[in-house]
Amino acid sequence: xxxxxxxxxxxxxxxxxxxxxxxxxxxxxxxxxxxxxxxxxxxxxxxxxxxxxxxxxxxxxxxxxxxxxxxxxxxxxxxxxxxxxxxxxxxxxxxxxxxxxxxxxxxxxxxxxxxxxxxxxxxxxxxxxxxxxxxxxxxxxxxxxxxxxxxxxxxxxxxxxxxxxxxxxxxxxxxxxxxxxxxxxxxxxxxxxxxxxxxxxxxxxxxxxxxxxxxxxxxxxxxxxxxxxxxxxxxxxxxxxxxxxxxxxxxxxxxxxxxxxxxxxxxxxxxxx
Amino acid sequence: xxxxxxxxxxxxxxxxxxxxxxxxxxxxxxxxxxxxxxxxxxxxxxxxxxxxxxxxxxxxxxxxxxxxxxxxxxxxxxxxxxxxxxxxxxxxxxxxxxxxxxxxxxxxxxxxxxxxxxxxxxxxxxxxxxxxxxxxxxxxxxxxxxxxxxxxxxxxxxxxxxxxxxxxxxxxxxxxxxxxxxxxxxxxxxxxxxxxxxxxxxxxxxxxxxxxxxxxxxxxxxxxxxxxxxxxxxxxxxxxxxxxxxxxxxxxxxxxxxxxxxxxxxxxxxxxxxxxxxx
Numbered sequence: 001x002x003x004x005x006x007x008x009x010x011x012x013x014x015x016x017x018x019x020x021x022x023x024x025x026x027x028x029x030x031x032x033x034x035x036x037x038x039x040x041x042x043x044x045x046x047x048x049x050x051x052x053x054x055x056x057x058x059x060x061x062x063x064x065x066x067x068x069x070x071x072x073x074x075x076x077x078x079x080x081x082x083x084x085x086x087x088x089x090x091x092x093x094x095x096x097x098x099x100x101x102x103x104x105x106x107x108x109x110x111x112x113x114x115x116x117x118x119x120x121x122x123x124x125x126x127x128x129x130x131x132x133x134x135x136x137x138x139x140x141x142x143x144x145x146x147x148x149x150x151x152x153x154x155x156x157x158x159x160x161x162x163x164x165x166x167x168x169x170x171x172x173x174x175x176x177x178x179x180x181x182x183x184x185x186x187x188x189x190x191x192x193x194x195x196x197x198x199x200x201x202x203x204x205x206x207x208x209x210x211x212x213x214x215x216x217x218x219x220x221x222x223x224x225x226x227x228x229x230x231x232x233x234x235x236x237x238x239x240x241x242x243x244x245x246x247x248x249x250x251x252x253x254x255x256x257x258x259x260x261x262x263x264x265x266x267x268x269x270x271x272x273x
Numbered sequence: 274x275x276x277x278x279x280x281x282x283x284x285x286x287x288x289x290x291x292x293x294x295x296x297x298x299x300x301x302x303x304x305x306x307x308x309x310x311x312x313x314x315x316x317x318x319x320x321x322x323x324x325x326x327x328x329x330x331x332x333x334x335x336x337x338x339x340x341x342x343x344x345x346x347x348x349x350x351x352x353x354x355x356x357x358x359x360x361x362x363x364x365x366x367x368x369x370x371x372x373x374x375x376x377x378x379x380x381x382x383x384x385x386x387x388x389x390x391x392x393x394x395x396x397x398x399x400x401x402x403x404x405x406x407x408x409x410x411x412x413x414x415x416x417x418x419x420x421x422x423x424x425x426x427x428x429x430x431x432x433x434x435x436x437x438x439x440x441x442x443x444x445x446x447x448x449x450x451x452x453x454x455x456x457x458x459x460x461x462x463x464x465x466x467x468x469x470x471x472x473x474x475x476x477x478x479x480x481x482x483x484x485x486x487x488x489x490x491x492x493x494x495x496x497x498x499x500x501x502x503x504x505x506x507x508x509x510x511x512x513x514x515x516x517x518x519x520x521x522x523x524x525x526x527x528x529x530x531x532x533x534x535x536x537x538x539x540x541x542x543x544x545x546x547x548x549x550x551x552x
Contacts, residue, residue, distance in 0.1 A: 110508045
């Protein structure tokens with residue numbers, strides 16, 4: 001863990017009005033700059049609520065959430081927090097504001113009061129990163145589900161955030177679209193962006209550098225993917241990702257050495273041998 | 274149930290034509306001028322000039338004339354009612370008698386001009402929406418309404434509301450279509466029975482649609498907030514509005530055309546109308 005965490009959540013609790021149980025119940029979590037964290041758990045475990053708290057859309061009813069050292073419960077910090085942390089939701093249809101692709105990407109920077117030349121540069125960069133340059137003058141309503149999802153990501157990237165919160169943002173993508181989306185996230189992470197990815201898919205979680213499991217509004221497990229897929233995932237009834245299954249099979253047949261799990265390419269070359 | 278796909282209200286058609294590139298303020302003012310001109314038009318021959326204008330608009334916008342004309346389709350029923358009411362209830366010298374009702378010369382003139390006026394109003398508004406993106410439209414409207422901000426009128430909020438409303442028109446049609454198909458697949462029948470039965474059969478569509486609209490509104494509000502939108506706060510623009518000589522020229526040409534149309538209506542075509550009434 002780095003010394004200055006980008007998110008510091010301290011015994012945070014949150015209850016929705018009229019709900020019997022709290023959505024979050026004493027969550028303690030620190031996320032360092034440049035980390036890629038996969039947040040996993042069953043429906044209703046509090047993952048989305050935690051993401052909204054990290055984006056200052058909700059304020060903890062107990063405890064506190066600090067984003068880059070700024071207390072999210074302080075009104076004057078909210079704008080700075082939302083500039084630094086972008087949130088991409090599950091359904092892109094709910095977050096597209098404008099009818100034209102480039103106008104939608106520009107929506108965030110326009111809200112920040114940035115000069116038009118800078119907005120254009122940010123829009124160009126975001127469209128290029130998400131592979132939507134050729135669609136910039138197209139109607140947002142005419143895009144496919146996957147393209148809309150990439151547009152939602154482009155809109156978030158145009159804010160040039162330090163951290164990206166993804167709330168099941170790959171759920172509407174086909175396998176090919178998901179791969180390119182994850183490759184894009186990998187590139188952003190290599191550039192130093194912190195990524196918090198909420199997901200139900202273990203083949204996505206396996207790409208993260210850290211996995212956090214939530215259940216009943218609490219953090220119940222926090223560790224490395226290697227530890228998680230070494231049997232821990234079974235405790236929480238998650239599926240085994242194909243590459244882990246392959247590794248295990250190759251290990252049984254002594255085709256790979258025991259110890260650190262090799263990358264997918266190494267597994268495939270071992271398989272070819 | 275093909276009507277959902279045929280509606281084109283608020284549908285922006287992206288393009289780089291002369292009309293597309295005009296400042297939205299110019300297009301909004303032009304539409305107001307056109308509507309004023311239409312209200313002053315009273316004779317059928319005058320509408321021949323307006324049809325010529327539609328052809329010019331079609332050429333300058335790169336949008337097919339049929340697509341432009343289609344934007345008048347949603348009000349056809351309203352036009353029909355207007356025509357029928359004016360045709361039978363305008364007093365004057367009778368042309369045809371249908372029982373207690375009679376079609377008069379004056380009724381024929383009033384009904385046709387009222388019907389055409391209504392249709393053209395919607396079509397011109399349609400051209401504005403087809404050639405102006407909702408964001409540009411709201412920017413233009415906001416700037417035109419900016420003097421009202423002195424009276425604390427929430428101009429930017431109004432403009433944003435309009436942008437979102439226009440943006441969600443195609444989405445809501447899609448959702449309605451989806452709910453409709455889902456209900457049909459579950460055995461719902463929207464096409465048989467009397468008027469009351471048919472009206473009642475739409476309840477299973479309206480209820481989920483309302484729920485969906487409120488859900489969408491809530492989700493969108495959260496997403497906009499997360500993208501740093503603060504109602505009423507000053508915003509910059511990626512493409513700031515710039516009034517150019519092209520806009521002034523376009524507006525001047527249009528004003529001359531409308532004045533010419535009014536002149537023809539008042540003086541030139543009057544001769545025709547006098548002749549028609551005399552027959």
